[in-house]
Amino acid sequence: MPKLSGAAIAFAALAAVGVAGGPNGGQQPPSSTPAAQPRVVAARPPAPALPGPAAGKVSMVFVGDVMLDDNPGHAVCHGEDPFAGLAGALGADVTVCNLECVVARHGTQVLKPYTFKARPSCIPLLKRYFSAVCVANNHSGDFGPDGLAEELGLLKQAALPYFGGGHDKAEAHRPLILERSGRRIALLGYNDFPPRQFEAGPHRAGCAWLREADVAADIRAARTAGHADLVIVMLHWGVELQSAPESWQRTLARRLIDAGADAIIGGHPHVVQTVEVYKGRPIIYSLGNFVFDYFPGDPLVWEGWIVRLTFPSSGPADLEVLVVEIDRTGFPHLKKSKP
Numbered sequence: 001m002p003k004l005s006g007a008a009i010a011f012a013a014l015a016a017v018g019v020a021g022g023p024n025g026g027q028q029p030p031s032s033t034p035a036a037q038p039r040v041v042a043a044r045p046p047a048p049a050l051p052g053p054a055a056g057k058v059s060m061v062f063v064g065d066v067m068l069d070d071n072p073g074h075a076v077c078h079g080e081d082p083f084a085g086l087a088g089a090l091g092a093d094v095t096v097c098n099l100e101c102v103v104a105r106h107g108t109q110v111l112k113p114y115t116f117k118a119r120p121s122c123i124p125l126l127k128r129y130f131s132a133v134c135v136a137n138n139h140s141g142d143f144g145p146d147g148l149a150e151e152l153g154l155l156k157q158a159a160l161p162y163f164g165g166g167h168d169k170a171e172a173h174r175p176l177i178l179e180r181s182g183r184r185i186a187l188l189g190y191n192d193f194p195p196r197q198f199e200a201g202p203h204r205a206g207c208a209w210l211r212e213a214d215v216a217a218d219i220r221a222a223r224t225a226g227h228a229d230l231v232i233v234m235l236h237w238g239v240e241l242q243s244a245p246e247s248w249q250r251t252l253a254r255r256l257i258d259a260g261a262d263a264i265i266g267g268h269p270h271v272v273q274t275v276e277v278y279k280g281r282p283i284i285y286s287l288g289n290f291v292f293d294y295f296p297g298d299p300l301v302w303e304g305w306i307v308r309l310t311f312p313s314s315g316p317a318d319l320e321v322l323v324v325e326i327d328r329t330g331f332p333h334l335k336k337s338k339p
């Protein structure tokens with residue numbers, strides 16, 4: 001058994017978070033008790049790739065679905081800023097959201113339940129708060145490959161980097177590399193939720209699809225060709241409204257860490273799920289919604305997470321989870337800690 005050290009997790013305003021750790025991962029079901037588990041120590045893997053001596057600490061923040069159509073989109077068009085109250089919580093060397101809508105003027109609406117299209121005027125707002133957006137999800141293709149291609153062009157024009165999708169399959173699988181504090185951070189994103197037609201083709205815009213062999217190959221390429229010091233994998237997967245991941249997800253997440261990922265960040269189920277530490281690497285199964293409005297039959301309160309990973313110059317990451325509550329407009333607010 002590896003020596004226990006590092007891999008500290010801090011939870012702020014902890015509401016319904018399941019945490020597990022240890023050399024073999026492990027997991028416990030989410031608890032409805034607002035119990036405080038300030039720090040959890042988990043096992044460290046034997047020989048991680050460590051950055052060079054010049055490398056410094058890097059902080060990264062991840063949030064879940066940002067959907068800027070419907071109520072949030074209307075509010076943004078009227079000058080409101082869904083992120084304004086969370087600027088401090090979102091501040092980090094790298095801040096990433098899952099962009100759960102197309103951002104375009106054109107494109108052909110696909111026949112499917114729930115299609116989301118935001119106006120291009122929201123891009124400066126996204127750029128103000130996010131270093132990059134993940135486009136690997138089940139809405140990036142809502143307005144066809146043309147809609148996504150337009151979005152990717154607009155993001156490039158605005159110098160807001162994206163990952164998990166591209167004008168073709170090769171671009172969709174290419175890691176986004178960001179350099180911070182002397183470290184190269186690779187971001188990869190994959191979708192698993194239908195429709196499958198949203199997958200990028202050799203000559204068709206779309207998202208990268210979740211297949212273990214492809215993800216493992218992309219992780220390796222990020223390390224070798226991309227010279228990445230840290231590799232973060234975002235997965236759009238899981239069962240909607242289910243409070244825990246499926247067993248295949250737990251198996252796959254661990255295998256991707258075995259393949260070289262430093263963290264797995266999941267989303268899509270609209271609710272938060274559980275957190276696990278495997279070989280000192282965090283696995284967040286579902287971040288939940290972040291900017292998303294209500295539909296009939298929804299629960300009274302949606303909760304989502306802001307996940308902050310801090311990678312020190314050496315050793316495992318610290319993980320902090322902030323809980324947000326989402327109001328009727330679809331805007332997030334930090335959940336107040338219970339006394």
Ligand SMILES: [Zn+2]
Pocket residue numbers: 100137138139193236267268269
């Ligand atoms: Zn989704």
